[in-house]
Amino acid sequence: xxxxxxxxxxxxxxxxxxxxxxxxxxxxxxxxxxxxxxxxxxxxxxxxxxxxxxxxxxxxxxxxxxxxxxxxxxxxxxxxxxxxxxxxxxxxxxxxxxxxxxxxxxxxxxxxxxxxxxxxxxxxxxxxxxxxxx
Amino acid sequence: xxxxxxxxxxxxxxxxxxxxxxxxxxxxxxxxxxxxxxxxxxxxxxxxxxxxxxxxxxxxxxxxxxxxxxxxxxxxxxxxxxxxxxxxxxxxxxxxx
Numbered sequence: 001x002x003x004x005x006x007x008x009x010x011x012x013x014x015x016x017x018x019x020x021x022x023x024x025x026x027x028x029x030x031x032x033x034x035x036x037x038x039x040x041x042x043x044x045x046x047x048x049x050x051x052x053x054x055x056x057x058x059x060x061x062x063x064x065x066x067x068x069x070x071x072x073x074x075x076x077x078x079x080x081x082x083x084x085x086x087x088x089x090x091x092x093x094x095x096x097x098x099x100x101x102x103x104x105x106x107x108x109x110x111x112x113x114x115x116x117x118x119x120x121x122x123x124x125x126x127x128x129x130x131x132x133x134x
Numbered sequence: 135x136x137x138x139x140x141x142x143x144x145x146x147x148x149x150x151x152x153x154x155x156x157x158x159x160x161x162x163x164x165x166x167x168x169x170x171x172x173x174x175x176x177x178x179x180x181x182x183x184x185x186x187x188x189x190x191x192x193x194x195x196x197x198x199x200x201x202x203x204x205x206x207x208x209x210x211x212x213x214x215x216x217x218x219x220x221x222x223x224x225x226x227x228x229x230x231x
Contacts, residue, residue, distance in 0.1 A: 010141070011145070020175065030171070044182060068200050
């Protein structure tokens with residue numbers, strides 16, 4: 001009975017990793033490639049580690065697998081975000097059919113911070129917080 | 135269909151095909167950062183291959199490698215992006231988007 005669970009999770013993980021690699025190969029743009037590889041790779045590897053934990057059925061292995069999965073979920077999006085930020089700072093070209101770029105003209109590449117537009121953006125002093133009444 | 139047959143004839147070939155596709159991207163990659171994304175995904179796929187291998191050989195030792203491999207993948211990505219932003223490798227080519 002346990003074997004079927006192991007097979008189920010392992011097949012799902014392998015298929016997700018295959019989808020992630022196909023997305024990495026076929027996507028037209030660095031940002032889209034990063035999205036495909038991050039989501040598919042994390043979910044596929046987490047599923048395969050869960051399959052290994054079910055197979056061994058041991059508390060030490062289970063805690064180890066949970067630690068690895070939490071570490072992956074924490075660190076893989078951080079790495080992808082850093083890569084996308086580096087690609088945006090270097091100004092790599094986007095795909096031809098990109099519809100919208102939210103950051104266009106709002107990012108100072110010299111100082112690597114957001115530009116502020118004077119009075120149009122609200123500073124923290126301008127935001128009026130509702131006063132609590134006791 | 136036992137577990138060993140499924141791992142030997144379905145799981146490991148699928149992982150090999152996906153590693154081959156990632157290697158094609160690593161070879162083709164038009165810029166340096168494409169290759170870095172390919173290497174990052176390659177290390178993550180390696181963790182899955184290690185777990186499948188440990189289930190196949192019924193040996194728990196290979197699970198221990200996965201934590202170290204995830205740590206090395208994250209640290210290499212962070213270090214690379216740090217120096218990629220600092221350096222002037224490709225900054226001049228793409229001034230106009």
